[in-house]
Amino acid sequence: MREAATATAVRATIGDSEFDRDTAVTRRVPGVYDVGLSAGWTVFGAVNGGYLLAVLGRALADALPHSDPFTVSAHYLTACRPGPAVVRTDVVRTGRTLSTGQASLLQCDEDGNEVERIRVLASYGDLDALPDDVRTTAQPPAIPPIDQCFGPQDAAGVPLPSGDPAPVAGSSAITGRLTLKLDPATLGWALGSPSGKGEMRAWFGLADGRDADPLSLLLTVDALPPTAFELGLEGWVPTVELTVHVRCRPAPGPLRVSITTRNLAGGFLEEDAEVWDSAGRLVAQSRQLARVRLG
């Protein structure tokens, strides 16, 4: 009772939320931003790649004349650690409807040398200026109602075949920041019976109730457990490259996310994500190339 009442009372808003505080960028000089990578968005110690993309995306939104990410391509170079970092941006081209920029996220190593963690190339525009025309043939993913789906707290302690606790359990800080409710049909891995299909589906929200916006969609596309788990693989699936297309400003309310892998081969796989908003619009599409540890 108390939790529900508190959640209602302090429901966060866009601009005033955990996500906004933890992705804040402080302009040092034009184009250069100081950031503090929060330990609150880690998965077993690794900083989530979608959270990092949102940090870079916020810096680019400040550096470019347009504020909405339309297409963002990130190449992940070295693993980030929670703590201070700097984002250096470069305006590549400014146009009437689209602007293109580049950004690098860097951290200092133990000797004080800057090491590049991620490099991003992105084109920004104004989502509100797009026509309403929708001729999509895509259909939202078939996910059971949210109260029939399972969150990390439900799965906590469920042992994996390896004997490790389920990776969505409380040991990963990010699970406390998200309201993630997984489709039972894609939860076999947590019960020791992966489906063998490269699919993962979930309802997604931010735990403090903040609604989605184009920047938070950059987090959403990389926030579900990896499809590799349902393919019977374990362990970390580090992202090599992730490209996100934001296609529409999301309506308030929970999002539906579907991740699909068609090609697991040669130690790599792709993960295609679709994000649907409460109004039934396909608001983001992404694809990443990730490495897997073959068993």
Next chain:
Amino acid sequence: MREAATATAVRATIGDSEFDRDTAVTRRVPGVYDVGLSAGWTVFGAVNGGYLLAVLGRALADALPHSDPFTVSAHYLTACRPGPAVVRTDVVRTGRTLSTGQASLLQCDEDGNEVERIRVLASYGDLDALPDDVRTTAQPPAIPPIDQCFGPQDAAGVPLPSGDPAPVAGSSAITGRLTLKLDPATLGWALGSPSGKGEMRAWFGLADGRDADPLSLLLTVDALPPTAFELGLEGWVPTVELTVHVRCRPAPGPLRVSITTRNLAGGFLEEDAEVWDSAGRLVAQSRQLARVRLG
């Protein structure tokens, strides 16, 4: 008879073909390459984006310690013209299994000022070093046998609803460089009856018989008529961003290419391409964000 005999006699090879000559890069100083963009790869005067990506990809293959493109993300800034251009590369990170680089293609405007046309971020590796493990669930596209598919010469002169000749007809130089045989099920647009589905499928080869390699796959993913035609739209569909994953060195022989669009909305669409080789391997996947002119 004569044509067939000639084709057999002069069948081009990887390294000695139209494609190799027209994507050649000449190192001016380390990391900087002079290139000549050929008019042979134009579509109604515009230089094909996949051909351009192959030029950039070849420069990066020289600049980086690894030679195979694993994931290449390109943002298209301004339209290229046939003629001289320069590619400037930058090594972002070199690793044991993957190296990441950046490249820009630039041309001089009428005042002699360099204008950036395309910027690319890419990670390269060694495809031959990957394990053979394949657990893909993807299936090759169902395309009729090649002799039941239709090439540009077959479609030449077929009028579009606008009265313009079919865009795959001889007026586009690139059609002479490709052996493109379209699935009749995705050819409705050329007969004035677009299917309404965002699908395009074809057999693909280089006209001079050169087999595919990782660099030519960068061309292949962007070489079919746009899916927008089957969605009833006309005109140019300029690419904003194109990311290609090369997943396997292609076997010799014709390729099968499938392009799918799920989300046409707000004046943009995505095009997802899959390329399958003659051995039944999924050798490349790509996604692009493109602009459409809504009718």
